[in-house]
Amino acid sequence: MILDIRIDNLELINKFEDIYKMILDSFDNNPYAGYLVYIDDRMVVGYLYYSDIYDRIEINQLIIHDFYKRQGYASELMKHLIAKNKNISLEVKCDNIPAIKLYEKHGFKKVAIREGYYDGIDGHLMILEMK
Numbered sequence: 001m002i003l004d005i006r007i008d009n010l011e012l013i014n015k016f017e018d019i020y021k022m023i024l025d026s027f028d029n030n031p032y033a034g035y036l037v038y039i040d041d042r043m044v045v046g047y048l049y050y051s052d053i054y055d056r057i058e059i060n061q062l063i064i065h066d067f068y069k070r071q072g073y074a075s076e077l078m079k080h081l082i083a084k085n086k087n088i089s090l091e092v093k094c095d096n097i098p099a100i101k102l103y104e105k106h107g108f109k110k111v112a113i114r115e116g117y118y119d120g121i122d123g124h125l126m127i128l129e130m131k
């Protein structure tokens with residue numbers, strides 16, 4: 001089950017204390033924040049932190065816990081985000097092959113290099129444009 005958490009339905013996640021606190025902090029600092037949280041068998045499998053900025057979305061963070069990797073969970077989160085039907089952008093470390101492959105699988109293109117973006121390591125700006 002994917003929960004789409006915004007400031008007005010935060011209570012849906014309050015029994016998962018760690019992620020609840022993290023989300024609360026984000027909402028304090030980012031008025032555009034949203035979280036897609038994947039819950040399976042009453043466990044938090046992973047989450048996607050995004051900013052929904054009017055007509056576009058930025059992915060800030062995407063994490064699947066180790067035990068659940070390679071089982072399609074990140075893809076499910078991506079599909080949920082893409083269904084919002086807005087252009088989506090993100091930055092990813094250029095040596096993060098799993099993430100780059102994931103984004104390419106969902107139609108994202110590399111459009112620019114951010115030199116030294118991650119403590120000296122380059123980043124790729126990737127974009128998915130809606131038709």
Ligand SMILES: CC(C)(COP(=O)(O)OP(=O)(O)OC[C@H]1O[C@@H](n2cnc3c(N)ncnc32)[C@H](O)[C@@H]1OP(=O)(O)O)[C@@H](O)C(=O)NCCC(=O)NCCS
Pocket residue numbers: 061062063064065068069070071072073074075076090091092093096097098099101102103105
């Ligand atoms: C990147 C990450 C989110 C992928 O999550 P996941 O749930 O394991 O991914 P999925 O099972 O949904 O895989 C979807 C696609 O991603 C790609 N992929 C995922 N893991 C991969 C790996 N280890 N090597 C190569 N490709 C990989 C594949 O294209 C895969 O499709 P396929 O199964 O048809 O080959 C996960 O590895 C993670 O949390 N990494 C650490 C945090 C991170 O780097 N986040 C992204 C920062 S921008």
